[in-house]
Amino acid sequence: MTVPKTSVLVLDCAEPEELARFYASLLGAEVGTADGDAELLLVAGPSGSVLGIRRDPDRVPPSWPLPEGPEQPHLRILVTPEALDEAEREAVALGARPMTAEVDDSRPGSRTMQRRFADPAGHAFVLAAVRVPSA
Structure with a gap:
């Protein structure tokens, strides 16, 4: 029998309360503390997604994305195509820093848009x- 498990992506930062508020506002989520781990804040979204935020005063932000380097682990937030511009405005108003915008038309019949940011x-x-595409 397998022990029930769940997973959570944890972001380390110097100011976890500030970063937790950023993601809670961006995702329409709630912030709480993890039972048994006072150092971990949990951002729980209405869709059931959970993001952890942990204090690490010595953390150095990554330099991703670099054109010559591979993608690093990152959070991907999905929105409808019609809501992408509005989601971008919300993210920037909350303190996100735009990095790049890309359009990938390489797959016939579909269009993928993504916009990269750095959180605070x-x-x-x-x-x-x-x-x-519709059938």
């Missing part, structure tokens, strides 16, 4: 929208 602590995240 420097973690990379992507707002991504996919339009599926």
Whole structure:
């Protein structure tokens, strides 16, 4: 029998309360502390997603994305194509820093748009929208 488990992506930063408020506002989520781990804040979204934020005063923000380097682990936030511009405005108003915008028309019949940002602590995240062609 397998022991029930769940997973959570944890972002380290110097100011976890500030970063937790950023993601809670961006995702329409609530912030709470993890039972048994006073150092871990949990951002729980209405869709059931959970993001952890942990204090690390010595953390250095990554330099991703570099054109010559591979993608690093990052948070991908999915939105409808029609909501992408509005989601970008919300993210920037909350303190996100735009990094790049990309359009990928390489797959016939579909269009993928994504916009890369750094959160206030420097973690990379992507707002991504996919339009599926109608049948």
